[in-house]
Every structure is written in structure tokens, then in C-alpha cells.
């Protein structure tokens with residue numbers, strides 16, 4: 054169908070005011086607002102609908118366009134953030150370019166927030182529609198440019214997430230570059246002993262995945278490698294991969310998946326870590342289990358939420374409860390067995406050494422101080438552990454988050470196996486100290502309301518996953534954001550969890566926030582299928598909300614290029630001298646360049662200065678310029 | 679009827695506009711005076727748009743962006759912060775209360791905060807009363823200053839500086855010299871004085887042709903400065919020579935200029 058793009062024609066505006074049932078109609082005098090709309094310049098048709106987004110509402114729009122030869126449509130209803138695509142598509146189906154559609158928000162921004170002031174809300178709805186009319190009259194049809202997409206993927210990070218994503222793309226038939234910083238694939242799982250909710254060794258579990266990746270003909274593996282530079286935009290990235298001791302690889306890439314994982318928080322200065330022997334993190338404990346070099350254990354304490362949930366980090370690391378429970382069960386079930394093996398192999402160690410030696414003098418002072426403190430408190434009744442042949446495991450926790458079906462069952466299983474769960478509050482953190490030669494946990498028993506102590510052989514600290522320290526560099530190179538805690542930030546928490554706001558770049562795994570392997574694999578598969586859409590389509594349509602250079606005014610100063618967060622502008626020599634050039638597919642339409650251009654040579658299509666000013670003016674005065 | 683301030687809001691699509699949506703979804707009530715214009719990013723809000731709103735009689739302007747670090751466009755809010763700082767400096771020079779312009783960060787999940795901010799901002803501006811340049815009898819001096827301020831932010835020198843401001847501030851300019859706050863203030867001051875003089879010249883030469891000497895006397899400026907301004911105004915196509923008497927040219931504004939009642 055031929056689109057009504059001849060916007061040079063005199064505007065013929067249709068206004069559709071929605072009741073949204075009583076959501077708007079109950080708090081705004083909708084029919085009077087529609088009547089008012091008819092009095093505004095260039096409005097040739099105005100009506101009210103019960104539900105504009107329902108079938109009959111949409112039909113009314115299409116009919117309106119046909120009958121009244123409308124070349125601008127305004128819907129005054131809810132929010133463009135949810136409903137614009139629907140109304141735009143309706144306009145397009147009736148032959149009207151979607152950029153000639155204007156949304157006026159009279160529900161979220163009016164009827165719902167002024168529910169007790171019908172008169173004022175009605176006046177506001179009128180003003181908002183007047184603003185919409187002022188804007189609509191200046192709108193122009195826009196074309197969305199087709200941009201070719203190079204059908205090759207790039208995955209950064211060779212952990213479970215990166216490998217899964219690379220394999221998915223490769224299986225779909227796309228060539229993929231997989232870039233891993235280290236000399237081996239596998240990521241964090243390389244450190245782990247076994248993986249909940251199975252008992253199988255971690256290494257064995259991911260071995261088939263690694264082998265498949267290595268053998269896949271579509272995957273070009275780059276070990277010991279990092280990204281040197283990434284330039285371009287969706288479908289057309291020029292990347293340079295730097296490999297230790299080898300020449301750089303240059304490649305043309307269509308879409309990129311970030312899967313750089315996370316690290317474990319090091320609890321420096323917390324709970325005697327690096328101060329007393331046998332105080333280790335969860336990861337260190339798993340490494341010891343895996344290497345089978347543990348000391349003799351009788352009493353083991355886990356401390357959960359070390360450094361997370363408002364301590365050093367604000368968030369809950371999500372996986373540690375389950376990792377703690379997994380290891381608690383392992384100790385109860387397998388330690389005797391493992392000890393036997395270790396004794397045979399001679400790998401039993403006396404103590405897990407303190408890496409950073411604390412001077413004796415300081416230790417002495419600490420010991421004396423603690424002794425004094427306890428003296429003042431009086432001789433609180435010491436918790437004596439009952440004689441038991443079995444190993445004792447106690448998990449000090451703030452609350453156990455064994456979410457979902459399997460984890461709750463595992464938690465129950467751990468209780469059956471006599472793993473003790475002792476609760477603490479942030480006001481009464483447990484303390485880890487040396488009582489003479491005895492590693493000891495002091496804690497406040499929340500039910501008994503008593504200070505207690507517990508001699509232990511080992512303390513295992515559950516610390517959160519934290520963002521990679523170099524995530525910032527990669528985020529700048531790719532021009533994608535990090536959230537407040539340094540993890541990569543997706544485009545929308547609910548609706549676009551594996552996309553970045555920048556088209557063509559996707560995210561999965563723990564680099565996006567704490568998640569376990571099941572979740573990582575799910576995200577990786579999702580990211581791969583998102584990344585495959587442009588690759589298989591072969592082209593993308595560039596949003597027309599973009600900047601445009603007026604080459605008569607531009608002096609080539611390049612300020613716009615430095616302001617653009619997406620490197621969407623270059624300054625190039627052309628027939629008229631040095632001029633700014635906008636790469637439409639890379640431009641996200643923010644307008645930072647236009648508002649900063651000294652010569653006012655940048656027009657923001659669909660958000661021009663004139664459009665914004667007349668819209669604003671119509672809000673201040675009863676005028677439509 | 680009690681005073682209902684005219685308030686314009688420019689909200690970024692991704693955070694503050696969504697925050698305003700959430701206020702609606704959650705039914706947080708706030709005063710109805712604000713009129714919202716959606717922009718893609720707070721960085722889209724050109725300083726001259728804000729000043730234009732005040733010239734046209736807005737009693738207050740609210741600009742909303744994503745929290746620092748959360749900008750959908752990575753660093754747009756950072757630019758907005760720099761730009762609104764300059765607008766505030768200029769508003770101060772025009773004698774407008776700084777509380778009339780408010781820049782705030784509102785995330786998509788802060789519906790309640792948005793409603794609170796609107797309640798606060800509306801109360802604040804209501805307390806100040808109508809803008810001195812709005813209504814039937816605007817304060818002409820302040821209005822002229824606002825026109826001058828708008829010219830300042832449209833001035834190439836000032837815009838270049840603003841455009842490079844973030845960079846200048848952090849990395850220094852091409853000579854590796856960092857720009858200080860005082861230097862920026864100094865530049866804005868002198869640009870403001872110049873533009874104010876130019877507005878006055880345009881007004882004085884609006885109805886009848888005038889000579890440099892006459893202008894210098896009425897405006898109490900050295901003749902040399904007046905001539906420089908006239909050259910600038912001619913470059914901008916705002917002034918022309920109307921006739922020459924003997925050796926003395928007489929200048930007139932290219933269009934008739936009216937500000938408020940003048």
C-alpha cells in the first residue's frame with residue numbers, strides 16, 4: 054500500500070481520546086476533551102473510544118484515516134512505553150507512516166495521578182492534547198534505513214555461559230569467534246569440586262561441553278586472548294582480538310555476546326580470614342576438596358552472607374546458600390571416605406596455612422583483648438558439643454534462601470543429615486577468633502538470647518560473586534553500561550534480560566549478576582537466539598530517531614563526535630570540506646550531539662528543536678504555533 | 679483563584695518518564711500543574727529550550743534523567759548536569775530564582791519518588807509565585823536579560839566551550855590546560871554582558887534608525903563596543919544600515935523587535 058508520506062500536505066489530524074473503561078473516563082471528562090480537540094488547528098476529526106487498544110478502537114483509527122484522509126494520528130490514552138508499537142502498527146496498516154503518529158499520555162500522567170480533581174485533570178488532558186497537536190503538525194514521515202549484517206558472531210568469555218552461547222550460534226550454522234582470557238576453557242567451574250544438585254565432579258560435568266566447543270567447525274577459539282578494540286555498530290563491528298604471543302586477529306562481526314563471568318569476593322579483614330589458619334572461602338574449600346588436601350576435621354562452621362547483603366556489597370549473591378548446603382552435605386557424606394583416601398595418598402595437611410602472615414605481636418594483642426572482653430561478660434556457659442563419632446557441621450546464616458523445588462529438598466536433606474543451621478542477625482555477627490590454639494566461633498544464640506562459643510577445626514566463608522575488575526574497560530569498549538555493583542546492565546530487567554540497550558550486543562551468565570549454572574545456560578541459550586535474529590535475517594532496520602547533519606551549517610569541529618556515547622559520528626572530508634557524518638545504524642537518537650553542536654547543525658529527527666519548543670509552548674499557553 | 683504555576687517537565691524516555699508512568703500505575707497522587715514533554719535522553723534538553731520556556735512564561739522547568747551511572751545512553755545525564763548548571767548560572771544573572779529550574783534523577787522504579795518530587799516542586803514554585811517575566815506585566819529588564827541569556831547559549835563560543843566542557847574539565851584543552859570553574863564563569867559573564875548590550879541595541883534601533891554615537895550615549899557604552907556589537911548583529915542578519923547622513927551611518931533592526939510591552 055502506498056504510504057501517505059506527503060507530509061508537505063497540509064496536516065489533517067485525527068484525535069482519538071480513550072476512556073480506558075473508567076481508568077481515564079472516571080477521572081477526566083473524556084467527551085468534553087474530544088470536543089475541545091476538534092477546536093484545535095488542523096484537527097479534522099476527533100472522537101472518544103471506550104478502549105482504543107481493543108479491536109473496535111483500532112478499527113476506528115483505520116476507518117478514521119480512510120474516511121477523513123488523515124495524515125496525522127493522535128491517540129490520547131495510556132503510555133507510549135507500552136502501547137506505541139500497537140498504534141503505530143495500526144497506522145501503518147492503514148498506510149500512514151508510523152512516525153506520523155503521536156501519543157498523548159492522559160492515564161499514567163493524568164487520570165491516575167489526579168484522581169480527586171476531575172476539573173483540573175480534564176484541563177490538563179486538554180493541555181496535553183494541545184501539546185500533542187502542536188507536535189503532530191510538525192512531524193515528518195521517516196524512512197528506516199536497511200543495514201546489512203555480517204553473519205558472524207563473537208562471544209567474549211569461555212566459561213559455561215560463553216561456551217553454551219558459542220555452541221548454540223555455531224549449531225545454527227553461524228561462524229563464531231570465542232575469546233577466552235585464560236589458557237583453558239571452563240571459567241569458574243574449573244575451581245569447583247562438584248555441582249549442585251548433582252554429585253558429579255564439576256570437571257566431568259563440563260568436559261563434554263568443552264570438547265564440543267573445541268571440535269566444532271564453526272567455532273574459532275582464541276585462548277589467552279582479549280578484545281583489543283571493537284568499533285562499528287550492529288551488523289558491522291570491526292573487532293581486533295589480541296592473543297598472547299601471537300598476531301592480532303581482525304574480524305568483521307554481526308553481533309556480540311558478553312559472557313565474562315564473575316569472581317569471588319575476597320573477605321579481607323572479615324572473620325579471621327588471612328589471619329588464622331583453616332579460615333577459607335567457599336571456593337578455596339572446593340579447591341581443597343578437589344585436590345584432596347584437607348586437614349582432619351571434626352567440627353566445621355560455615356558463615357553465610359559474608360560481605361554481602363549490606364555489608365561490603367549491597368546484594369544477595371543468590372547462589373551461596375545452595376553452594377553452602379551442597380558442601381555441608383558433602384562434608385557429612387564424604388569426608389570419612391575422602392579422609393581414608395587422603396591418608397592413603399598422604400595428602401592430609403595439618404592446617405590450611407594463613408597466606409598473609411599476621412605478626413605474632415598483633416595476634417597476641419588481639420588474643421589478650423578478646424580474653425578481657427569475655428572476662429567482662431562473665432563466664433557465659435560454653436557450648437559443649439556432645440560427643441559424636443560423626444563430623445559436626447554448623448551453618449551460621451541470616452536466613453536460608455533455598456529457592457525453588459530442588460533446593461528446598463536439598464536443604465531438607467541436609468537437615469536430615471544433622472547439619473545445624475544457626476541464625477544470626479546483622480546486629481549480632483558471629484566472631485571468629487583463636488582461643489589459645491583453638492579456632493573458635495562466638496555467636497549470639499537468637500532463641501536463647503545468649504552469647505555462645507563453639508570450637509571448630511575449620512571456618513568456611515560464603516562470600517558473594519563480584520564483578521570482574523576489568524568489566525569497566527570492556528563496557529567502555531562496547532559502549533554498554535554497568536550497574537551500580539559493576540555487573541553488566543541489561544536493557545530491561547523484566548522484558549529484555551539478555552539484551553543490552555545497544556542493538557547487536559547481548560549478555561549472559563554471572564557477568565550480569567550472580568546466577569548458577571542452570572541459569573547461566575538458560576541465559577546463554579537465550580542470548581544466542583537473540584543474537585541470531587539479525588544474523589539470520591541478514592539486515593536490520595535502523596530506527597529513524599537519529600541525528601542528521603546539515604552540511605551547510607556544520608564546520609567540522611567534531612564536538613558532536615566527542616559527545617556521542619556510541620561513536621556514531623565521524624568527521625570526514627567531503628565535497629564541502631570537513632563535515633560530521635552520522636552512522637545511522639549506530640546512532641541511538643539520544644540527542645546529546647544536537648544539544649551540544651555549537652553551530653546548531655545537528656537535527657534530531659523526530660525530536661527537533663522546533664517540535665520540542667512548540668510542544669512546550671502549547672503547554673504553557675493556549676497556543677498552537 | 680489561587681496561583682497555579684505553569685510547570686514544564688522534560689523527561690527522558692527510559693528512566694524518569696517511566697518513573698512518572700509508575701507513579702500513575704501505583705496511583706501516587708500529585709498536583710496537576712506539571713505538563714510533560716518526552717525526550718529520548720536528558721542530554722537532548724538544549725539549554726536554549728529551557729530558556730525559551732522561561733521567556734514564554736513558564737513558572738518552573740523540571741528536567742528528569744536516569745540516575746548517574748544508569749543512563750540508558752551511558753553518560754547523557756552527565757551532559758545534562760553540565761548544561762543545566764550553566765542554565766542556572768544564567769538564570770541567576772537574569773534575577774530568576776534558581777528553584778524554578780530543577781534537574782533530578784528518577785529511575786523507572788521510583789514512582790513514589792517522582793510523585794514526591796512533583797509535589798515538592800509544585801509547592802516550591804507556588805511559594806515563589808509567578809515568574810517575574812510571565813503574565814500581563816512582565817519585568818522588562820529581566821525579560822531582556824533572559825533574551826540575552828538565550829543568545830548566550832546559542833553563541834558559538836559558549837556552545838563550543840559547553841560541548842567540550844566535560845572534556846576540558848577532565849582532560850584539559852588542546853594545550854593541556856585545565857579549565858577552571860572561574861574561567862567558565864568569566865566567559866559566561868562577558869558573553870552575557872555582550873548579549874545584554876546587543877538586545878538593548880536591537881530594541882533601541884527597532885523603531886527608528888540610530889547612529890553609533892546616539893546608541894553609545896543612551897546605553898552608556900563606549901562607541902567602539904557599540905560598533906563591535908552592531909557588526910555582530912549585522913552578521914546575524916539582525917541589523918542593517920538604514921541610511922547614511924554625511925559620513926554617519928544610521929542603523930536599524932532588521933525586524934521590529936518587541937519585548938513584553940516595549
Ligand SMILES: Cc1cc2nc3c(=O)[nH]c(=O)nc-3n(C[C@H](O)[C@H](O)[C@H](O)COP(=O)(O)OP(=O)(O)OC[C@H]3O[C@@H](n4cnc5c(N)ncnc54)[C@H](O)[C@@H]3O)c2cc1C
Nearest residue numbers: 210212213214234240241248249313314315562563569570
Ligand atoms: C564457590 C562456588 C561454588 C559454586 N557451585 C555451583 C554449583 O554447585 N552449581 C552451580 O550451578 N553453580 C555453582 N556456582 C556458580 C558457577 O560457578 C557459575 O554460575 C558459573 O561458573 C558462571 O559461568 P559463566 O560462564 O557465566 O562465568 P565464568 O565461569 O566466570 O566464566 C567467564 C570466563 O570469561 C573469561 N573472561 C573474563 N573476562 C574476560 C575478558 N575480558 N576477555 C575474555 N575472557 C574473559 C574468564 O577467564 C572465564 O573463563 C558456584 C560458584 C561458586 C563461587
Ligand code: SF4
Nearest residue numbers: 607608610611613650
Ligand atoms: S558539532 Fe556541529 S559543527 Fe561540529 S562537527 Fe558536529 S555537526 Fe558539525
Ligand code: SF4
Nearest residue numbers: 617640641643644646
Ligand atoms: S543522537 Fe546520540 S547516538 Fe545519535 S549521533 Fe547523536 S550523540 Fe550519537
